[in-house]
Amino acid sequence: QLTSDFYSTTCPNVTVIARGLIEQASRSDVRLTAKVMRLHFHDCFVNGCDGSVLLDAAPADGVEGEKEAFQNAGSLDGFEVIDDIKTALENVCPGVVSCADILAIAAEISVSLAGGPSWDVLLGRRDGRTANRGEAVTALPLGPDSLEILTSKFSVHNLDTTDLVALSGAHTFGRVQCGVITNRLHNFSGNNGQSDPTIEPEFLQTLRRQCPQGGSLTARVNLDDTSPDSFDNDYFKNLQNNRGVIESDQILFSSTGSPTVSLVNRFAENQNEFFGNFARSMIKMGNVKVLTGTEGEIRRDCRRVN
Numbered sequence: 001q002l003t004s005d006f007y008s009t010t011c012p013n014v015t016v017i018a019r020g021l022i023e024q025a026s027r028s029d030v031r032l033t034a035k036v037m038r039l040h041f042h043d044c045f046v047n048g049c050d051g052s053v054l055l056d057a058a059p060a061d062g063v064e065g066e067k068e069a070f071q072n073a074g075s076l077d078g079f080e081v082i083d084d085i086k087t088a089l090e091n092v093c094p095g096v097v098s099c100a101d102i103l104a105i106a107a108e109i110s111v112s113l114a115g116g117p118s119w120d121v122l123l124g125r126r127d128g129r130t131a132n133r134g135e136a137v138t139a140l141p142l143g144p145d146s147l148e149i150l151t152s153k154f155s156v157h158n159l160d161t162t163d164l165v166a167l168s169g170a171h172t173f174g175r176v177q178c179g180v181i182t183n184r185l186h187n188f189s190g191n192n193g194q195s196d197p198t199i200e201p202e203f204l205q206t207l208r209r210q211c212p213q214g215g216s217l218t219a220r221v222n223l224d225d226t227s228p229d230s231f232d233n234d235y236f237k238n239l240q241n242n243r244g245v246i247e248s249d250q251i252l253f254s255s256t257g258s259p260t261v262s263l264v265n266r267f268a269e270n271q272n273e274f275f276g277n278f279a280r281s282m283i284k285m286g287n288v289k290v291l292t293g294t295e296g297e298i299r300r301d302c303r304r305v306n
């Protein structure tokens with residue numbers, strides 16, 4: 001139902017405007033493109049791609065803050081540039097472009113600005129009038145999730161194993177807080193002093209230096225230590241070298257016999273193969289439970305319902 005030319009007459013400059021603002025914001029924050037990419041993912045996995053993740057908690061309106069879910073609190077970021085894009089668009093074509101579509105457009109722009117693939121973003125989503133903190137907690141994947149749980153958290157959205165591996169490739173840029181990986185480094189499976197045996201020994205030393213036991217849990221380390229800010233297939237090469245940073249990353253390669261292993265190998269060998277699959281999976285993810293037609297609304301302010 002979504003179409004790539006949805007705004008061609010009603011707001012033809014939507015992509016140009018969004019790109020300019022993202023480019024500008026990323027000049028003062030190298031992580032910005034990663035932050036923005038992640039917003040679209042965390043939106044689509046909770047209530048579908050409806051902009052719910054952007055809503056501030058508003059108890060009086062019965063709106064819960066997904067931002068307060070464990071996976072998002074103190075972690076999700078990039079909301080300001082989305083606000084800036086919304087403000088600019090309301091000036092030129094008021095009441096036309098949904099916040100959910102802004103996230104989809106901004107994700108594509110962010111990936112391509114960071115050196116990744118471009119694709120035709122499908123548009124026409126409407127904004128939801130609710131958010132769902134409880135679903136955020138249960139639906140968003142966690143670092144220590146098993147491969148079975150990761151697979152099922154994707155498959156409820158019709159995303160298959162290829163989508164799981166391709167989309168995990170988004171960890172080719174951005175950072176993770178030490179708190180997420182500290183157990184992997186210092187207290188694996190509840191054993192004090194133990195580390196995850198799948199980590200390559202030299203890399204384990206590096207990570208332990210960056211995230212020492214008893215050190216700051218909010219300090220951040222690169223998700224892709226080879227090329228931290230560019231969107232490429234180094235993430236998959238790292239996995240082959242047992243240099244995945246989050247458990248959910250390394251598990252894709254370390255699960256012997258799983259179809260994820262050959263997907264990692266394919267994407268590591270051929271960047272075009274990764275890029276093509278990533279774009280395809282992003283379009284699939286961008287279709288999760290979208291509101292269209294007269295459903296929902298076009299929010300005036302992405303942080304609150306009209």
Ligand code: HEM
Pocket residue numbers: 031034035037038041074075076077141142143144145150167168170171173174175176177178180223246248
């Ligand atoms: C497969 C399951 C996944 C798990 C368990 C997971 C988990 C995480 C965690 C724990 C962080 C670090 C957050 C923090 O420390 O504040 C993170 C960062 C990130 N994730 Fe994922 N993620 C997954 C899949 C994805 C997918 C599918 C995408 C996008 C398509 C994505 C995009 C990102 C990006 C870009 C960052 C870096 C954000 C930044 O630097 O602020 N992740 N992820």
Ligand SMILES: [Ca+2]
Pocket residue numbers: 042043044045046047048049050051052053
């Ligand atoms: Ca949502």
